[in-house]
Amino acid sequence: MTPEDIFSVRPIGIIHSPFKEKEGMPIQPGSDQGQRGQVVLDREFVPGLQDLEGFSHLILVYYFHQAKSPQLLVKPFLDDVKHGLFATRAPSRPNPIGISVVRLLGIHKNILEIENLDILDGTPLLDIKPYVPDFDRPGEVRIGWLEESREDIPGKLSDDSFS
Amino acid sequence: MTPEDIFSVRPIGIIHSPFKEKEGMPIQPGSDQGQRGQVVLDREFVPGLQDLEGFSHLILVYYFHQAKSPQLLVKPFLDDVKHGLFATRAPSRPNPIGISVVRLLGIHKNILEIENLDILDGTPLLDIKPYVPDFDRPGEVRIGWLEESREDIPGKLSDDSFS
Numbered sequence: 001m002t003p004e005d006i007f008s009v010r011p012i013g014i015i016h017s018p019f020k021e022k023e024g025m026p027i028q029p030g031s032d033q034g035q036r037g038q039v040v041l042d043r044e045f046v047p048g049l050q051d052l053e054g055f056s057h058l059i060l061v062y063y064f065h066q067a068k069s070p071q072l073l074v075k076p077f078l079d080d081v082k083h084g085l086f087a088t089r090a091p092s093r094p095n096p097i098g099i100s101v102v103r104l105l106g107i108h109k110n111i112l113e114i115e116n117l118d119i120l121d122g123t124p125l126l127d128i129k130p131y132v133p134d135f136d137r138p139g140e141v142r143i144g145w146l147e148e149s150r151e152d153i154p155g156k157l158s159d160d161s162f163s
Numbered sequence: 164m165t166p167e168d169i170f171s172v173r174p175i176g177i178i179h180s181p182f183k184e185k186e187g188m189p190i191q192p193g194s195d196q197g198q199r200g201q202v203v204l205d206r207e208f209v210p211g212l213q214d215l216e217g218f219s220h221l222i223l224v225y226y227f228h229q230a231k232s233p234q235l236l237v238k239p240f241l242d243d244v245k246h247g248l249f250a251t252r253a254p255s256r257p258n259p260i261g262i263s264v265v266r267l268l269g270i271h272k273n274i275l276e277i278e279n280l281d282i283l284d285g286t287p288l289l290d291i292k293p294y295v296p297d298f299d300r301p302g303e304v305r306i307g308w309l310e311e312s313r314e315d316i317p318g319k320l321s322d323d324s325f326s
Contacts (some may be wrong), residue, residue, distance in 0.1 A: 005287070006173050007226050009258040045257065048235040050247030054307020061224075061260055063170050072211040084213030086291040089298065094208065095172040095289045097224055099262060101301055116301070124168070126258045128249040132306050135252065136299070138264055138279075143295055144217020 011124035013041035013110075015062060017117045022066065036105070039112040039125060046110050049128075057131035058104050058114070063124045064096035083145055098123075101131055174287035176204035176273075178225060180280045185229065199268070202275040202288060209273050212291075220294035221267050221277070226287045227259035246308055261286075264294055 017037035039060070041049065052058070070092045073082040085093060098119070105113040112128075180200035202223065204212065215221070233255045236245040254261060261282070268276040275291075 006171050007287075008169050009172055009260070010169050012257050045235065045249075048248035049250070050236065050245075051250040051308050052247055054305065054310075055250065056303065056305040057301045059262065061258070061262070072208065073213065082213075084215055085211035086208075087212070087214040087218065087293050089292055089295070093290055094175050095224070097172070097260065097290055099222065099224070099292070101299055103301065124170075127256055127260055129252055129262070130250050130307065130309070131301065131304065132252070132309060133304055136264055138220045138266065138294065140219065141294065141296055142217065142219040144293065145214050146293070146295060147217075 009063070009126055011042075011063070011126065012045050013039055013125040015039055015060065015117075015119045015121075015123040015125050017119050017121045017123075019117070019119070020121050022120060034115060035117045036113065036115050037117040037119065037121075039114060039128070041110045041112065041125070041128075043110050049107055049110075049112075052128070052130065053104070053107050055104060055130040058102055058112075059129040059131050059136070060098075060100050060102055060114075060119070060125065061127035061129070062098050062100075062119060063126055064091035064093070064098050065122070065124055066120060067092040067096035070094050070096075079145060079148075087144060097126065101136075172226070172289055174205075174226070174289065175208050176202055176288040178202055178223065178280075178282045178284075178286040178288050180282050180284045180286075182280070182282070183284050185283060197278060198280045199276065199278050200280040200282065200284075202277060202291070204273045204275065204288070204291075206273050212270055212273075212275075215275075215291070215293065216267070216270050218267060218293040218295075221265055221275075222292040222294050222299070223261075223263050223265055223277075223282070223288065224290035224292070225261050225263075225282060226289055227254035227256070227261050228285070228287055229283060230255040230259035233257050233259075242308060242311075250307060260289065264299075 074090045076088045103115040239251045266278040
């Protein structure tokens with residue numbers, strides 16, 4: 001690792017949600033109860049939102065600002081044995097970058113109204129991408145250790161064991 | 164913006180692909196021709212791969228190391244008018260972070276064999292996440308300006324107009 005291998009990223013906005021602390025959050029957007037929130041984009045980036053309202057879903061890329069130091073084996077919510085970190089969606093990762101697919105309800109100037117949130121209030125936003133099934137939705141999928149716990153996902157809430 | 168709002172990220176590995184330059188690359192994994200490649204993970208992170216082989220697809224998070232300075236309005240491959248940057252998947256973004264859903268073929272020590280690549284050879288890897296339909300696959304989707312060009316996506320190759 002040489003110094004030039006370190007990249008800097010900076011927030012382009014802030015994500016606001018009803019989740020003021022990690023406990024009680026839905027663990028991923030698919031499991032949410034229709035929770036709404038807002039993306040407040042820094043005003044300098046507003047021209048980049050042009051034509052985004054045609055898309056029903058966005059991929060938000062953000063920084064897990066409350067993540068702890070990463071551990072390479074973690075015990076997720078959905079199981080009671082440890083798994084490799086990269087086989088989980090735990091926030092504490094070598095690069096604590098999160099991605100969530102959310103529904104876009106509307107855009108007003110620099111404010112994006114969104115639904116299907118699993119993101120902590122105040123989370124720094126790094127990027128917004130349009131969700132495009134041709135790119136983002138593969139065909140037949142296997143989900144390994146999660147298969148057994150899949151029926152537990154809907155409505156599953158976070159505790160503090162996985163941050 | 165204060166200095167503490169800047170976050171550092173660092174590569175945890177390198178993505179190898181047949182694409183030595185941006186011209187001729189498939190523009191997104193969904194449009195590929197089954198191209199294969201490898202993720203070479205730094206050896207220190209190998210324990211984090213445990214149980215990952217049960218998943219058929221991964222989300223790779225990486226740094227667009229050859230991205231140019233971002234412009235907030237861009238003319239993508241798939242259209243001939245400009246769109247807001249955040250309504251496109253252009254690599255040159257305020258934070259040039261890319262995400263791709265790829266098929267996992269196998270893991271041997273720190274080497275992941277993958278398929279469905281749209282990533283430039285030598286791209287710095289930032290994260291590996293398991294692809295989980297319950298989290299990552301929304302229901303009814305609209306894709307805005309891309310709707311008209313959707314039939315053009317399969318097999319579409321990159322040129323230099325969009326980097």
